[in-house]
Amino acid sequence: MIVVMKSGSTARQIEHVVKLVREMGLKEHVIQGTERTVVAVIGNDRFKDRTVLETVDGVERVVPILAPYKMASKEVKKERSIVPLIGDARVGGRKVQVIAGPCSVENKQQLLETARAVKELGATGLRGGAFKPRTSPYAFQGMGEKGLELLALAREETGLAVVTEVMAVEQVPLVAKYADVLQIGARNMQNFNLLNAAGEQPKPVLLKRGMSATLEEFLLAAEYIMSKGNSNVMLCERGIRTYEEYVRNTLALAAVPELHRVSHLPVVIDPSQGTGKSYLVDSMCRAAVAAGADGLIIEVHNDPEHALTDGAQSITHQQFGEMMKAIRRIAAAVDREA
Ligand code: PEP
Numbered sequence: 001m002i003v004v005m006k007s008g009s010t011a012r013q014i015e016h017v018v019k020l021v022r023e024m025g026l027k028e029h030v031i032q033g034t035e036r037t038v039v040a041v042i043g044n045d046r047f048k049d050r051t052v053l054e055t056v057d058g059v060e061r062v063v064p065i066l067a068p069y070k071m072a073s074k075e076v077k078k079e080r081s082i083v084p085l086i087g088d089a090r091v092g093g094r095k096v097q098v099i100a101g102p103c104s105v106e107n108k109q110q111l112l113e114t115a116r117a118v119k120e121l122g123a124t125g126l127r128g129g130a131f132k133p134r135t136s137p138y139a140f141q142g143m144g145e146k147g148l149e150l151l152a153l154a155r156e157e158t159g160l161a162v163v164t165e166v167m168a169v170e171q172v173p174l175v176a177k178y179a180d181v182l183q184i185g186a187r188n189m190q191n192f193n194l195l196n197a198a199g200e201q202p203k204p205v206l207l208k209r210g211m212s213a214t215l216e217e218f219l220l221a222a223e224y225i226m227s228k229g230n231s232n233v234m235l236c237e238r239g240i241r242t243y244e245e246y247v248r249n250t251l252a253l254a255a256v257p258e259l260h261r262v263s264h265l266p267v268v269i270d271p272s273q274g275t276g277k278s279y280l281v282d283s284m285c286r287a288a289v290a291a292g293a294d295g296l297i298i299e300v301h302n303d304p305e306h307a308l309t310d311g312a313q314s315i316t317h318q319q320f321g322e323m324m325k326a327i328r329r330i331a332a333a334v335d336r337e338a
Pocket residue numbers: 103129133184185186187208238270273
């Protein structure tokens with residue numbers, strides 16, 4: 001349930017509501033809105049007596065939440081959430097933010113060349129995996145901490161926000177030390193211990209949808225992170241597995257308006273994992289912006305043919321530049337900018 005305070009309710013009244021919530025054995029999350037404060041009650045409150053809270057001074061009403069997720073739900077917060085990226089760049093505002101870079105960090109030259117190029121062409125974030133979740137144990141597993149150091153070096157030179165994957169609970173402090181945004185990959189969307197750990201640290205999280213997860217499961221995964229205290233979550237649709245073979249994954253673009261309908265969290269599209277084909281990336285970027293995506297995360301490589309991972313879906317610097325020009329026109333048509 002959520003406890004909607006009257007506008008003008010005092011700090012004392014809010015504190016009292018919090019105290020009662022805790023006495024019920026539940027947790028609270030206080031959301032200070034522009035007009036009024038809302039206290040989201042976290043935990044299984046289905047059998048709790050709402051009327052206890054209804055009569056408290058300063059309370060306007062107590063509303064049950066219908067969605068199984070709460071913090072992530074539009075029912076708790078109507079306004080769109082804005083997640084910080086770096087400096088004053090944010091995801092969820094008017095500007096569609098572009099995060100670009102290689103699938104994996106491979107070496108200094110590869111990363112810096114790509115970082116400089118995408119920055120020049122308008123990206124705000126730099127992607128690049130240092131820890132890679134590979135299907136085969138014999139495939140390139142990523143550079144580990146050395147890769148993180150290179151990402152930090154690229155940030156220092158370009159000012160791009162570093163977005164990189166964390167695969168395990170024990171990697172969280174290390175990755176959080178270097179990254180501006182922790183990426184939780186599709187294969188880890190229901191690694192609940194990892195979600196909790198990401199919720200207990202302060203860096204924003206880019207959560208990818210599992211390749212066979214429903215949107216409800218996706219939002220419940222976001223809820224894990226948020227219920228631990230980290231509200232800076234971006235939802236990333238990266239395609240789901242279907243019977244289809246002409247693409248690596250089926251990019252479910254309807255997820256953009258649907259997630260915006262039920263949640264206040266920003267939505268980012270990954271057209272690279274989402275199609276698996278470099279020649280489909282440009283169109284899907286344009287479609288994503290038209291559908292209202294708040295950000296794009298795109299694989300760009302200085303030499304896709306020789307990429308150690310995901311070369312077939314990586315676009316060149318030149319293709320990235322053309323795509324940026326195209327999405328600027330689309331963004332303007334839907335009252336956004338890119
Ligand atoms: C990636 O971004 O390179 C990646 C492995 O993504 P996903 O978790 O969506 O497969």
